[in-house]
Amino acid sequence: MLIKNKKILILTGSFGNGHISVTNALVNQFNKMHLPNVTVIEHDLFQEAHPIINSIAKKYYINSYKYFRRSYEYFYYARPDKTESCFYKYYGLNKLVNLIIKEKPDLILLTFPTPVVSILKRDFNIHTPVCTVITDYRLHKNWITPDSEQYYVATEELKQELVAVGVPITNITVTGIPIHEKFNLSVDRDTWLTEHGLDPKKKTLLMVAGAFGVMEGFNEMLSSLVEKSDHQFVVICGKNQSLVSNLQQQFKGKNVLVMGYTQQMAEWMSASDLMLTKPGGITITESLCKNIPLVFFNPAPGQEGENAVYFSNKGYARITHSYAETIHVTLDLLNHERELERLVQNMKKDYIPNSAQNICSSIIEILNESLIQNDIQSKARLYARLFAK
Incomplete structure (x- = not known):
């Protein structure tokens, strides 16, 4: 005082x-x-x-x-x-x-x-x-x-x-790095997924589409992920309402939940098994807190690229450089429980x-x-x- x-x-x-x-x-x-x-x-x-x-x-x-x-x-x-x-x-x-x-x-x-x-x-x-x-x-x-x-x-x-x-x-x-205190709160994964029409027994990929500026080919990548697996996908599009509408129409009736801007990232990180996003300092710190492994698609040079390399070297994340590689790496992690758990344990050990x-x-x-x-x-x-x- x-x-x-x-x-x-x-x-x-x-x-x-x-x-x-x-x-x-x-x-x-x-x-x-x-x-x-x-x-x-x-x-x-x-x-x-x-x-x-x-x-x-x-x-x-x-x-x-x-x-x-x-x-x-x-x-x-x-x-x-x-x-x-x-x-x-x-x-x-x-x-x-x-x-x-x-x-x-x-x-x-x-x-x-x-x-x-x-x-x-x-x-x-x-x-x-x-x-x-x-x-x-x-x-x-x-x-x-x-x-x-x-x-x-x-x-x-x-x-x-x-x-x-x-x-x-x-x-x-x-x-x-300081983050919002709500990321320290626990979330009942099964209850959260059920409330949003998803299956708690399935692996869940959290995709922050808006983080990529919606690069050309994103829809095709998501289509391949859906077609090649029985996993479920949560796609967050930020404030891009056009992307929300297009994806909702394209993936209606499939294991894909599409939404716009959300203030419930802490809950979705808690309920998901893997996250595809760009390596901004705060987002990846939040993921470190929630122990959700990451896939970084073609990170931009500069601070985000440096963050991506650091997280990859520490065993928290994977870096990919093409949509084909992203599909392969993402499905490989979701299909191999032991490797995914290894990344989770690395994050739990190192979070401050x-x-x-x-x-x-x-x-x-x-x-x-x-x-x-x-x-x-x-x-x-x-x-x-x-x-x-």
């Missing part, structure tokens, strides 16, 4: 839902801690600073999975040894300076790679503690903020990557629970230490003046 009022400024980004999701998990945890002396404010810095440019950049990012893979790969991997170089290094600087002046935060928490904070600390001599929650499983240079008070990371391997680029080991804590709780508790400790240090420094200056007299 803090003895004085403190303010935490969270800087996030709306590129995909992951960074916002992590922010929400942390804010919810702070609220659960009932800290009357702590005020938490959050800002999507780039959206607020340059809404038009940010909108264009987000469309580019979303479409990079289908159309701009090579250019996105170039930007992501450009000059990896130059941690100080970033094409959007000064992006949002004026907005951030104004935020600091207006809000006067006691701590800045990053849930999105925000290199401009480095400029703030280096050129403006601002000593506000900065903490960073890295929302992926491999390091990218844009996450690095010199003199950051603490990095909260997903794995021991990521911790060692930070150490290798010069971050003090004492400034890194392995906490896992209570991430949001551990991060928020650490941040409160940092604020308390800052409070004590400031109090000591104030008393030291007072005594110095007294002795000078």
Whole structure:
């Protein structure tokens, strides 16, 4: 419990839902801690600073999975040894300076790679503690903020990557990635499937169709999966209502349940045996929590590709590069209980629970230490003046 009022400024980004999701998990945890002396404010810095440019950049990012893979790969991997170089290094600087002046935060928490904070600390001599929650499983240079008070990371391997680029080991804590607390709740698989017209005795594949931007050939792949097996399939199409209608019509009367956007991913992950999706940091952390093995189809280069390789190497997932390979790998896993169970056990062994709780508790400790240090420094200056007299 803090003895004085403190303010935490969270800087996030709306590129995909992951960074916002992590922010929400942390804010919810702070609220659960009932800290009357702590005020938490959050800002999507780039959206607020340059809404038009940010909108264009987000469309580019979303479409990079289908159309701009090579250019996105170039930007992501450009000059990896130059941690100080970033094409959007000064992006949002004026907005951030104004935020600091207006809000006067006691701590800045990053849930999105925000290199401009480095400029703030280096050129403006601002000593506000900065903490960073890295929302992926491999390091990218844009996450690095010199003199950051603490990095909260997903794995021991990521911790060692930070150490290798010069971050003090004492400034890194392995906490896992924060996700919504509902993923910690258990679900009765048989009851859930029965309530939705599915057979609890059948293996269930959860397919997040919207995650792929509905690439050409998806319908044909699903048709082959249905024809070559007696399994059942849950297809989530997100907000693509056209895809929902087309798939519902095409697979009417078969072992396929098609739906649009859902807020029940935790329940569906609990009830399914295998999941076909793209390797976004939050989605795969949720799957790790729910111990549902994954198949990644042709992951895009960049952070998602790095996530996919990490999960594959750890024995949580398989990576495929064509629809034919995806069909083969998916059916092979669903038809071989022992191999599927091996992936499940790997996930159970490695999942780190209570991430949001551990991060928020650490941040409160940092604020308390800052409070004590400031109090000591104030008393030291007072005594110095007294002795000078």
